[in-house]
Amino acid sequence: MKHGRKRDRRGMRLLILVTALVVAVSGYAAGMTLLGSSAEDPRPAATGTELVSTGEGQDDAAGGRAPHLSADGRHLVFQSRSDLPAATPLHPRSDGDRWRVYGRDRTTGAVTLLSDPKTDASDPRISADGRVVTYHRVAPPSEGRAVAGSAGTVVVDRDVSGKGELDRPGNARATDLTKAPGPAPASFPELCKRDCGPQLSHDGTTVVYPSVLSPVSPALVMTASAGSGIPAAVTGDLIDVNALAARGDGFAPDDEPVTVTVGTRPAAGKGDLTGEPRLQKRKSGAFRAGAKKCDASGNCRTAVTFDPARCTDRAVIWDRLDTRGTTSAGRSSVALLARCTGNAPAPGCPPEPKAERMADLPLRRGELRSSPVSGRYLDVGPVTPGRPLLVMVSARGLTGRVSYGTQDCAAVRPVEPDAKLRERAREAGAANPEPVGVGSVLDGSDAGTLYFLVDPATRPDGHASADPASAARTYAARVVLTAASGAEASGDGFSVTVRAVRQVVEMRKDVKPDGGFVPGPATLVSVVEGEGASGPRTVDGVRPALSGDGRTVAFTAYGLDQAVPGAGAVVAARFTADGRHLGSRTVSGKAAVGTTADSPAVSSNGRTIAFVRRPEPPVPGEAAQVVVTDEQGEGTRTMSTSGSGAPADADSTRPALSPDGRVVAFASSATNLEGDTPPVGLQLYIRAVGSQGGVVRLASPGAAGDADPAAVAFDAGGGVAAFTTAEPLADHDANEQPDVYTRAVAGRLTVEPAALDFGTFTGKSTTGTAMPLRIVNTGPGPITVYSVTSGAPFVHRGRCVGRTIPAGEVCTGVVSFVPRVPGRYLGTLEVKARTALDGTLLTNGSDLTAVVEEPSGGGGESKGDSGGRDGEGDSDGATDGGPSPGQSDGPPPKQPGTAVMSVSPTVARPGRVLRIQGSGFTPGDRVTLTWGVTGPVQQAVVTTEGTLTAYVPVARQENTGPGSVTASNERGELLAYTGFLVGPLPR
Numbered sequence: 001m002k003h004g005r006k007r008d009r010r011g012m013r014l015l016i017l018v019t020a021l022v023v024a025v026s027g028y029a030a031g032m033t034l035l036g037s038s039a040e041d042p043r044p045a046a047t048g049t050e051l052v053s054t055g056e057g058q059d060d061a062a063g064g065r066a067p068h069l070s071a072d073g074r075h076l077v078f079q080s081r082s083d084l085p086a087a088t089p090l091h092p093r094s095d096g097d098r099w100r101v102y103g104r105d106r107t108t109g110a111v112t113l114l115s116d117p118k119t120d121a122s123d124p125r126i127s128a129d130g131r132v133v134t135y136h137r138v139a140p141p142s143e144g145r146a147v148a149g150s151a152g153t154v155v156v157d158r159d160v161s162g163k164g165e166l167d168r169p170g171n172a173r174a175t176d177l178t179k180a181p182g183p184a185p186a187s188f189p190e191l192c193k194r195d196c197g198p199q200l201s202h203d204g205t206t207v208v209y210p211s212v213l214s215p216v217s218p219a220l221v222m223t224a225s226a227g228s229g230i231p232a233a234v235t236g237d238l239i240d241v242n243a244l245a246a247r248g249d250g251f252a253p254d255d256e257p258v259t260v261t262v263g264t265r266p267a268a269g270k271g272d273l274t275g276e277p278r279l280q281k282r283k284s285g286a287f288r289a290g291a292k293k294c295d296a297s298g299n300c301r302t303a304v305t306f307d308p309a310r311c312t313d314r315a316v317i318w319d320r321l322d323t324r325g326t327t328s329a330g331r332s333s334v335a336l337l338a339r340c341t342g343n344a345p346a347p348g349c350p351p352e353p354k355a356e357r358m359a360d361l362p363l364r365r366g367e368l369r370s371s372p373v374s375g376r377y378l379d380v381g382p383v384t385p386g387r388p389l390l391v392m393v394s395a396r397g398l399t400g401r402v403s404y405g406t407q408d409c410a411a412v413r414p415v416e417p418d419a420k421l422r423e424r425a426r427e428a429g430a431a432n433p434e435p436v437g438v439g440s441v442l443d444g445s446d447a448g449t450l451y452f453l454v455d456p457a458t459r460p461d462g463h464a465s466a467d468p469a470s471a472a473r474t475y476a477a478r479v480v481l482t483a484a485s486g487a488e489a490s491g492d493g494f495s496v497t498v499r500a501v502r503q504v505v506e507m508r509k510d511v512k513p514d515g516g517f518v519p520g521p522a523t524l525v526s527v528v529e530g531e532g533a534s535g536p537r538t539v540d541g542v543r544p545a546l547s548g549d550g551r552t553v554a555f556t557a558y559g560l561d562q563a564v565p566g567a568g569a570v571v572a573a574r575f576t577a578d579g580r581h582l583g584s585r586t587v588s589g590k591a592a593v594g595t596t597a598d599s600p601a602v603s604s605n606g607r608t609i610a611f612v613r614r615p616e617p618p619v620p621g622e623a624a625q626v627v628v629t630d631e632q633g634e635g636t637r638t639m640s641t642s643g644s645g646a647p648a649d650a651d652s653t654r655p656a657l658s659p660d661g662r663v664v665a666f667a668s669s670a671t672n673l674e675g676d677t678p679p680v681g682l683q684l685y686i687r688a689v690g691s692q693g694g695v696v697r698l699a700s701p702g703a704a705g706d707a708d709p710a711a712v713a714f715d716a717g718g719g720v721a722a723f724t725t726a727e728p729l730a731d732h733d734a735n736e737q738p739d740v741y742t743r744a745v746a747g748r749l750t751v752e753p754a755a756l757d758f759g760t761f762t763g764k765s766t767t768g769t770a771m772p773l774r775i776v777n778t779g780p781g782p783i784t785v786y787s788v789t790s791g792a793p794f795v796h797r798g799r800c801v802g803r804t805i806p807a808g809e810v811c812t813g814v815v816s817f818v819p820r821v822p823g824r825y826l827g828t829l830e831v832k833a834r835t836a837l838d839g840t841l842l843t844n845g846s847d848l849t850a851v852v853e854e855p856s857g858g859g860g861e862s863k864g865d866s867g868g869r870d871g872e873g874d875s876d877g878a879t880d881g882g883p884s885p886g887q888s889d890g891p892p893p894k895q896p897g898t899a900v901m902s903v904s905p906t907v908a909r910p911g912r913v914l915r916i917q918g919s920g921f922t923p924g925d926r927v928t929l930t931w932g933v934t935g936p937v938q939q940a941v942v943t944t945e946g947t948l949t950a951y952v953p954v955a956r957q958e959n960t961g962p963g964s965v966t967a968s969n970e971r972g973e974l975l976a977y978t979g980f981l982v983g984p985l986p987r
Contacts (some may be wrong), residue, residue, distance in 0.1 A: 062084055093113060221233065411498060
């Protein structure tokens with residue numbers, strides 16, 4: 001590098017000026033905070049690993065699982081079967097082995113029983129301040145599983161007065177949402193059987209939870225009888241008039257009308273639950289419903305009359321009887337069936353689906369049953385729309401010619417499988433998997449198998465978006481057996497009944513904040529924009545996740561793409577603060593054959609979403625992976641990878657995100673995620689989202705059944721992790737069962753680059769060069785920079801000391817060198833940082849190299865330059881305004897005002913322009929805006945109102961991921977910074 005000519009010196013001065021403006025912290029996300037005094041830090045003193053599933057004043061592990069943390073990490077909730085010593089502001093203690101929900105203050109050690117120990121309580125969640133807790137409740141089996149309210153969501157306000165007196169007797173209140181007014185029509189949370197835990201917003205005012213839309217209320221008992229017959233329970237959601245009237249041979253057009261009495265009564269308690277019954281009124285008009293009559297106990301009867309005169313042009317006649325009360329508990333929808341004499345003509349269904357589409361569908365084995373009301377029937381059971389399946393039933397014992405009728409060709413119909421499916425049927429226990437088709441004649445031997453395709457999601461009648469309850473219905477088909485040559489009919493055949501239920505997500509909001517949780521009406525929030533509809537439509541939704549601000553609900557939906565009906569997709573639905581739906585988007589990518597996505601987790605602001613992507617059906621050698629994406633479904637990255645970037649070689653599931661979205665956790669059985677001697681079995685891992693740093697193992701959760709739906713719970717900044725493990729991590733853990741622990745999560749310090757070579761200078765000069773240096777936290781926990789020290793004559797400038805760097809983030813400074821005295825210079829820049837919670841000291845650095853040669857001729861020394869001894873640093877360490885050589889850069893000077901910046905759009909695209917707006921600057925100042933570490937650089941003049949607007953181009957070769965823009969004044973002092981994401985160009 002040549003120096004000595006004036007223009008060279010001017011060029012170098014300009015280079016130093018521009019580079020010095022980069023001394024600002026580029027930190028790829030806003031929100032970094034100065035390190036506070038430990039005496040004023042409200043967080044508990046977290047040191048290493050802490051056993052928390054213990055009673056108050058006890059040390060021994062009592063067993064527990066499903067922890068969740070408040071924002072500051074002080075308050076924790078968990079579930080345990082043990083009767084722990086605890087405060088009891090709501091319910092007295094009781095023995096027994098029911099799951100209980102406890103709250104624990106990690107600072108004082110106080111423990112509080114928050115659930116009724118006479119019922120099972122699970123999946124607790126806690127608000128950011130620890131005041132509100134919600135959990136899932138299940139009544140004991142003795143109370144009856146079919147009774148409404150036997151399961152549901154409970155919300156506990158631990159400080160009704162709002163005075164900060166948690167758990168004071170008389171100041172805590174529990175609200176059972178199942179009993180709250182304003183339930184969603186036909187929605188029954190008590191029917192949820194798996195992954196039923198609620199989710200809670202950080203302020204405790206919004207709760208979402210799984211529910212089930214069902215055509216029949218679990219709180220309602222239905223019966224039917226004909227004439228003077230004894231009422232019998234309706235089974236299979238079907239009333240077969242032929243069975244009730246003993247007319248197995250079918251009705252003739254000149255037969256007398258038959259009246260069936262349909263009864264309804266509450267499964268528990270008294271009072272009429274139903275509304276006025278009504279018929280769907282199919283085209284035949286063969287059924288008529290009379291007025292409902294009830295007694296004082298709520299036992300009601302409705303006369304339904306079938307007129308066989310309608311048998312002149314059809315063999316199977318259908319209708320549907322609906323009862324809709326003022327609440328969901330009074331809802332029922334049952335199919336009505338009457339068969340006329342003669343063969344059932346083909347119902348005119350479209351061609352059956354292609355064999356390759358059916359070959360990999362789930363296959364159930366069905367058994368024929370009989371009842372006085374439904375006759376002989378095959379009850380497929382509850383079926384979720386959008387998840388088609390096949391049902392097979394043996395033809396053994398059936399005789400006669402086969403024909404059939406169906407209520408809905410798409411919902412249930414017979415099909416003929418290909419060879420691949422027949423082989424699967426054989427493996428599933430079919431004695432003779434050869435298909436029995438329409439027109440086949442059965443002789444009672446083991447002559448084959450009947451196959452039925454069940455897929456109510458593709459029915460042609462659709463459902464009204466304004467009436468989500470219409471998505472849950474009962475459907476039926478009828479296999480008719482008639483006499484044929486050499487085969488007498490074995491009865492009149494059998495029915496196939498399908499109860500189409502829809503798994504949904506409900507939301508309730510607190511309508512009286514700060515006055516105890518007062519639930520508003522329930523609304524269904526598992527919604528997508530309807531094709532051809534005027535508004536959103538309800539879809540199947542499971543495993544909800546709620547953002548901390550309560551405005552994003554992520555859930556798994558099935559059947560969104562009819563071309564890939566079995567594939568799951570992760571949908572993010574956005575809402576206003578008052579719960580109004582703004583829109584929804586599939587964030588897991590377009591559904592594809594052979595893949596599915598499920599199990600979402602979402603950050604507090606809804607901008608980061610994690611989920612599981614897996615092959616479907618399972619493929620040997622292909623594992624489920626945990627990935628993260630943004631709220632637009634862009635920039636998707638795999639998190640379950642080794643340090644080299646290789647994906648996990650076994651399934652990774654149960655993702656969890658820290659509220660700030662910077663740390664992800666998951667469970668995995670992979671053997672390639674860490675080290676040469678990997679642990680055996682399922683393990684819990686955490687890692688930084690925005691860093692290439694590898695995973696950190698927490699512990700083993702034990703058996704897969706002991707693992708929680710979310711692998712880990714975090715405090716607000718991801719500095720404390722709470723988890724369930726079967727490993728005894730404490731001396732007092734000897735119970736040989738899973739327990740709850742917390743652990744301070746340490747960050748990892750890296751300095752980039754590991755070496756800075758300033759090159760060779762010819763001749764001494766007052767000008768030099770500067771190079772950027774990055775202090776990186778590869779996570780997964782936060783770190784706080786303690787000192788940055790460089791040896792003379794290298795000078796470090798920056799504002800990193802005293803800064804807390806979150807996981808995956810960066811603080812950038814500049815190292816400069818001025819060639820004063822010829823010689824070879826070797827130095828080291830040392831960075832020291834501490835982990836944010838336990839104070840562990842971390843050290844890293846960068847090697848520094850520069851060479852200054854004597855000029856070949858005179859004139860190499862600039863006017864006014866001062867010499868120095870070879871190999872020594874310049875004695876005047878302040879000539880360029882930097883700190884004295886060898887000293888640490890001090891805490892950043894306090895800047896006047898509160899300048900802030902924002903960028904639009906928040907996801908930048910290479911080759912496009914980013915608009916930057918700022919406020920709170922000093923009027924008239926000239927501000928330099930720098931993209932990342934090296935530019936481009938844009939200057940803006942602050943208006944008289946203290947605002948600025950500028951436009952910065954995004955380089956076409958810019959890498960995707962986190963980015964930042966910093967604002968500096970003419971002295972190189974940092975004024976403001978803001979973060980954003982660089983996303984790929986849309987394809």
